[in-house]
Amino acid sequence: MTQITPTVPKLYLLTNDDEFELLYQKLEAALATGLIALLQVRRKQVLALPDGKSRLYEEASKIVDLARAYNIAVVINDDIELASTLGVGVHLGQQDGNINDAKRQLAPNQVIGRTCHGNVELVKEAKDDGASYAAMGAIFASTTKPNADIISRQNLIEGCQQDIPICVIGGLTAENISELADIPIALVAVVGDIMDLPVEKIAERCYQWQQAFSKWKTPAV
Template sequence: MRGLYLITNDDPIEQLHSKLDAALATGHIQILQYRRKKTPLTQQPEEIASIKAICDRYAVPFVINDNIELAAQFGLGVHLGQSDGEIQDAKEKLPQGVIIGKTCSSSLEFAEKAVRDGATYVAFGAIYSTLTKPEAGCIGIEILKQARQRFALPICAIGGLSVENSKDVIEAGADLCAVITDVLAQDINHVAARVNAWAAQFNTELK
């Protein structure tokens, strides 16, 4: 589990479908997360079903942001914030073996609990300031270095990440870089190129 972790944005759904198809076709998306804050909850199942079909086509793991019940409805994994439910609850309601990620902000103590509870990965951020979640502030990369020394499971960095600033983040210990804007704000004709640029960053670090 190493590479680019893509999170959906709030583009019109058909436009998002096109961008996701271009991104996933590269073969370089490790996980896709459904996060649509402007879509009413009643409309989300229809969107999830349509995006799941794209993920299934390219065999990309698909997880739902924050909502265990919605993830259970589709037999999918989930990414949980600190106030969005417990890992144990997710493990009881979701199929065995699905991805369960946990936001740990800048806390190694939160991460230790997530590891004990059985998280698939732990996420730290916002690494850099981001317009997607401006209230998150920015914590920098030192926490990634500390987490890398302490934990064996995958570490996900999130917040303000771009191809251009990713080298230090990956070197600090991030296995996964979670992004929205850096890929999905691109014109449809440039989405694949941006994903490939991310893949090159990880490949460079692996050599």
Template structure:
């Protein structure tokens, strides 16, 4: 697991779907996370079904945010925040091959616990201020450097990431760059170009 990790925004679903399709066509996206807090449970089922079909077309894993039941229903991966249930239980229900991530904020202690409980990747953030979660705790480059040294698991960063500000994270050897706004908040016409700019950055 290395590269871009796209997390859905709150666009109208047809618009979001088009943007994700363009992003997947534009080059290697490692993971896509479904995070749609403002739609009904019935809409979520319809949207996940469509996104899963799209992801399967490009052989990119789909990760469900914070909902073990949906992840199990659709055979998807799962991302758990700190208040979103037991990682051990999720691993038991989803099986050994499932991708399960855990939010660790800025804490190596939380990361150690998640690693012991069988997590697939460790997510740290926010690295920069973010419109998606403006009050999120911040994580320092020093903590990220320590995480890279301490854990053999993929390290994911999130929070205000852009092509322009992420070079120091690339230099640290960060594995996954979770992005919402820098790609999916753009007009559809600009998505492909931005994805390609990220690919250039992450190849360096």
């Protein structure tokens, strides 16, 4: 079996659909811990409003400025044009844009993520296309996507053998992440386990994630 260099995952935070003022306070609390490696702006409810595109631009601009103050990379969900305008990266679903288009429009140092579900062939394709990481999930059912298909452990292990950083997503908590502690994942995407908490609990939860990662084992898959 292929030996993979041991890695400790990094925390990848996604925004939720809170009112913007509350969202901003939560993001500030999380980013100030220094434990967030990557931030995704995903505001589907805002985008669905009649003036959604302009509102998203305004919100994303403020979020990007906040993240830059903490030197944290940002990706925009499914919108290459907005990512290009703001000078940040992008995360693309399978039907939400082409990696080559993103590479043409974004600066070379920007992150480009790709949703690959539980499909190892899609992970290989993401790697061949030059994505920065491939996202696999759902690992568990979540409040965000309660009906998402749960991927098998074997598929996740095979995805981690494809020589591209793997991001896991879906129902992950600082407690259940230990079930993946022998798999060399690069990023752990979290929404509800952090963002559904009140502002005053956010930092503490980020530190609990750090403690969970400190127990990571040496993977060999």
